[in-house]
Amino acid sequence: MPQTQKIRCGVAGVGSLGQHHARIYASLPNAELAGIFEMNDARAAEICARHGCRRFGSIEEMGEFCDAVSVVVPTDRHEQVALPLLAKGCHLLIEKPICAALDEAERVLAAARASGSIVQVGHIEHFNPVMGFLEKEVHEPRFITAERLAPFTPRGTEVGVVLDLMIHDIGIVLELAKSHVERIDSVGVRLLSKTEDIANARIQFVNGCVANLSASRISLKKVREIRVFQDSGYFSFDFMNQSGHLVRKQGMLEYAGRIVAGAKPAEVPVPVEEIPLAKGEPLALELAHFVDSVAKAKEPKVGGELAKGALEVAIAVTEQIRAAWL
Numbered sequence: 001m002p003q004t005q006k007i008r009c010g011v012a013g014v015g016s017l018g019q020h021h022a023r024i025y026a027s028l029p030n031a032e033l034a035g036i037f038e039m040n041d042a043r044a045a046e047i048c049a050r051h052g053c054r055r056f057g058s059i060e061e062m063g064e065f066c067d068a069v070s071v072v073v074p075t076d077r078h079e080q081v082a083l084p085l086l087a088k089g090c091h092l093l094i095e096k097p098i099c100a101a102l103d104e105a106e107r108v109l110a111a112a113r114a115s116g117s118i119v120q121v122g123h124i125e126h127f128n129p130v131m132g133f134l135e136k137e138v139h140e141p142r143f144i145t146a147e148r149l150a151p152f153t154p155r156g157t158e159v160g161v162v163l164d165l166m167i168h169d170i171g172i173v174l175e176l177a178k179s180h181v182e183r184i185d186s187v188g189v190r191l192l193s194k195t196e197d198i199a200n201a202r203i204q205f206v207n208g209c210v211a212n213l214s215a216s217r218i219s220l221k222k223v224r225e226i227r228v229f230q231d232s233g234y235f236s237f238d239f240m241n242q243s244g245h246l247v248r249k250q251g252m253l254e255y256a257g258r259i260v261a262g263a264k265p266a267e268v269p270v271p272v273e274e275i276p277l278a279k280g281e282p283l284a285l286e287l288a289h290f291v292d293s294v295a296k297a298k299e300p301k302v303g304g305e306l307a308k309g310a311l312e313v314a315i316a317v318t319e320q321i322r323a324a325w326l
Contacts, residue, residue, distance in 0.1 A: 022050075038055065120290045
């Protein structure tokens, strides 16, 4: 596809997240927002008026007119929407998780291979400047902790908190650990929905790295934090505010040495180094990467296989939690 030709983009589902996909496609210089598919008449009219785009009458019609489509419908409808679009040869960005079940994901990926279509999955934190820094600086992590909390909202409750929120951090630790999973120990509680609303998972990798992940969708505040410990020291980052710091091993040795020598802790500065990050909107970076991948016919950073791996772990966590309820 000539790079001078704009990629005709569509959005299936323009709810609270899909509206931002439409906004960003409409603003990208190498993309054109061709139109949307939306079941709600009032919402469809609002988004079309806002961006001057068309409303498609069916998924199949969208597939006829678009080169690339964001699938931003509830997780349990991902396969239903993705398959007819792939049959039309569309490239897809499917919001995370790729599907609600592994067999659904396998059918979607098989259809993508058959049509020669790119499938990128919306593990958005992989496009956060925090993740960009960690990917360069983390080598052989030994221990990772991640906490992802959010106030309750009905959106996303068609799946449990593991597939709704924790899967972000599962994708992150799989990328950072770079090892196969050896053991999973999980616990979860349901309070406001039929599925788990609070969950904790301890994931042990073959290479010895251990990750402890916590997620809740009934918190009083939003939290998106990670800490990564390795032999050279540790990193502490806030994904939401795109900020963080580093504590080097050598600095901690010097700090501890002064305390042992008799200095009072209050008199010794903690060797914390703030890390400057070039901030950016992760969704805009993600969609720009998707459009560029389509234009250049290249494999996206977060492809279907990586997303399937994260889904496998998330489902194992979910099944372990629910088995304890029986």
